[in-house]
Amino acid sequence: MAEEKELNGLRINKITAILDSMRDDPAVLKAVTGPWKSRVVWQGGFKAKAYMRKHAVEMDEPDGLDASDSAASAHEQLLSAVGSCLTVGYVLNATKRGVKIHDLEIALEGNFENILKWAGHSPAGNPGYPTIKAKCFVRADADEKVLRELWQAAVDGSPVTQTVARPTQILTEFEKV
Amino acid sequence: MAQQLFPVTVVGSWTRPEWLVHALRRRQAGEITAEEFNQIADDAVLAAIKYQEDAGVDIVADGEMRRDNFYSFVVEKLSGMRLMKLSQLLDYMKDRAGFEEILRGLDVPAFAIKSPIAVAKVHGTEEGIALDEARFLKAHTRRQTKVPIPGPYLLTRSSWFEGLSDKTYPKREDLAKDIVRILRHEIEGLKRLGVDFIQLDEPSISQVVYGDEAEQTFMCAALGSRTDPTSELEFAVRLVNETVEGFKGVRFGVHVCRGNWSRKENVLLTGNYGPLLPSLMRMNVDQLVLEMATPRAGEVEVFKEYSNEKEIGLGVANPRTDEIEKPVQIVSRVKEMLRYFDPPKIFLNPDCGFGTFAERCVNTPEIAYRKLQAITEAAEILRREYH
Numbered sequence: 001m002a003e004e005k006e007l008n009g010l011r012i013n014k015i016t017a018i019l020d021s022m023r024d025d026p027a028v029l030k031a032v033t034g035p036w037k038s039r040v041v042w043q044g045g046f047k048a049k050a051y052m053r054k055h056a057v058e059m060d061e062p063d064g065l066d067a068s069d070s071a072a073s074a075h076e077q078l079l080s081a082v083g084s085c086l087t088v089g090y091v092l093n094a095t096k097r098g099v100k101i102h103d104l105e106i107a108l109e110g111n112f113e114n115i116l117k118w119a120g121h122s123p124a125g126n127p128g129y130p131t132i133k134a135k136c137f138v139r140a141d142a143d144e145k146v147l148r149e150l151w152q153a154a155v156d157g158s159p160v161t162q163t164v165a166r167p168t169q170i171l172t173e174f175e176k177v
Numbered sequence: 178m179a180q181q182l183f184p185v186t187v188v189g190s191w192t193r194p195e196w197l198v199h200a201l202r203r204r205q206a207g208e209i210t211a212e213e214f215n216q217i218a219d220d221a222v223l224a225a226i227k228y229q230e231d232a233g234v235d236i237v238a239d240g241e242m243r244r245d246n247f248y249s250f251v252v253e254k255l256s257g258m259r260l261m262k263l264s265q266l267l268d269y270m271k272d273r274a275g276f277e278e279i280l281r282g283l284d285v286p287a288f289a290i291k292s293p294i295a296v297a298k299v300h301g302t303e304e305g306i307a308l309d310e311a312r313f314l315k316a317h318t319r320r321q322t323k324v325p326i327p328g329p330y331l332l333t334r335s336s337w338f339e340g341l342s343d344k345t346y347p348k349r350e351d352l353a354k355d356i357v358r359i360l361r362h363e364i365e366g367l368k369r370l371g372v373d374f375i376q377l378d379e380p381s382i383s384q385v386v387y388g389d390e391a392e393q394t395f396m397c398a399a400l401g402s403r404t405d406p407t408s409e410l411e412f413a414v415r416l417v418n419e420t421v422e423g424f425k426g427v428r429f430g431v432h433v434c435r436g437n438w439s440r441k442e443n444v445l446l447t448g449n450y451g452p453l454l455p456s457l458m459r460m461n462v463d464q465l466v467l468e469m470a471t472p473r474a475g476e477v478e479v480f481k482e483y484s485n486e487k488e489i490g491l492g493v494a495n496p497r498t499d500e501i502e503k504p505v506q507i508v509s510r511v512k513e514m515l516r517y518f519d520p521p522k523i524f525l526n527p528d529c530g531f532g533t534f535a536e537r538c539v540n541t542p543e544i545a546y547r548k549l550q551a552i553t554e555a556a557e558i559l560r561r562e563y564h
Binding site: 103104105109139 | 280281
């Protein structure tokens with residue numbers, strides 16, 4: 001039996017087969033497409049807990065907001081979600097091209113446009129981030145041109161980045177129980 | 178042997194050729210042995226020595242060609258130390274938010290900062306820290322020799338990390354005792370080999386005064402936990418003095434700069450030596466090896482109160498610029514210092530090394546060589562004037 005080759009902590013044959021099956025098998029594509037789900041349950045104060053499949057993530061707000069700061073806030077976790085998704089994309093693309101990564105780090109930041117809207121002091125404007133900066137630092141066995149191409153592929157193919165970067169409809173509903 | 182006036186020397190590191198960096202990576206990945214690496218590095222050291230000798234340097238160093246950086250190489254020389262990336266230490270960091278601000282200010286990734294962390298009782302070996310470097314250097318030059326080694330404050334501050342070190346060393350002071358003992362043993366070895374000049378690198382001292390106030394900081398990649406500035410400087414003075422106490426017949430220097438990890442001057446620290454001099458002057462060493470070429474180091478007037486108290490290793494060339502300093506400019510800078518120090522007290526050197534970090538050298542060998550040449554030309558002019 002041929003030895004299973006690993007690169008960047010991934011089994012190359014296995015990941016290639018999975019990617020091919022997404023293209024070739026409609027059932028796999030459907031499963032990967034979604035729906036993806038999260039259920040967020042209030043925990044008191046500004047705390048919330050998000051349940052996703054078998055995982056749970058806590059969220060809180062900084063103590064400057066009279067919260068307990070027991071976890072990162074939701075908007076920080078949004079930055080982290082963008083960075084994590086870009087990380088996954090970079091590793092995927094590097095592995096497909098046979099590039100060994102030694103270190104990979106993404107630094108993200110954003111400023112709210114008008115947080116006074118969240119605070120209820122301003123009726124207009126965007127309370128969210130109008131821009132998010134994401135800087136990738138990588139040390140890998142390829143020349144800079146290749147590493148930049150991998151970054152661009154990661155950005156273009158990132159579901160979270162592209163969700164945040166495009167106008168995304170959020171269909172809200174409400175029910176009093 | 179009487180020392181001629183205005184001896185020219187280097188701070189230590191030389192710029193690394195790509196093939197050496199490649200070999201270093203292979204050694205770190207375990208693809209070649211330390212012995213195989215050293216054979217490759219021998220050629221690089223010989224080239225570094227030749228550059229210095231050809232440029233007219235009087236006191237030469239081996240260029241730190243075997244080191245990955247100026248201090249973290251000790252992990253391979255000492256047991257009980259582990260080289261850890263800052264990205265591996267984030268889980269243990271107390272003030273992570275403060276540290277994040279420093280990283281962003283410097284625009285560096287956490288994985289690029291590596292620190293030797295004491296994870297068990299730290300022991301030296303008979304091989305020493307830089308004895309192999311010194312032995313090879315002595316065998317391949319007839320000039321006087323300088324060996325830079327990490328200073329006791331730098332090593333203690335950078336390698337004691339709460340959550341990892343405190344099981345063996347409850348306090349930083351406990352680790353400091355072992356560091357001082359190891360460095361004293363090293364100095365004995367270097368002296369036996371006939372090294373002329375031992376330089377203790379203490380760049381993180383400047384971070385105490387000029388740096389960010391975060392509890393955990395880094396300076397030239399030297400991670401560190403610190404207390405208030407007064408206590409820190411007192412601690413540094415005590416450790417340096419304990420390290421050099423009783424040794425005779427070798428010149429001791431302490432090198433303090435404001436950072437040499439980037440060519441972006443705005444990310445390096447700024448401030449004159451004034452706040453540090455009361456402490457530096459209490460260190461029982463012969464010479465202070467200081468950067469003075471960069472405007473970030475401030476004015477020489479701060480030395481007025483300390484006239485002739487020590488030798489000054491005067492930094493007269495910026496290792497991070499492409500422009501070659503003109504000998505007349507260097508002469509003029511030296512003359513400013515001659516207002517406070519007699520000619521025999523002044524040595525000339527670049528502000529810092531040319532390759533403090535093997536993978537982040539700040540200049541090419543050609544430019545480094547021409548900068549040294551400019552310094553030796555300036556020294557000749559000065560010798561003619563002050564003979």
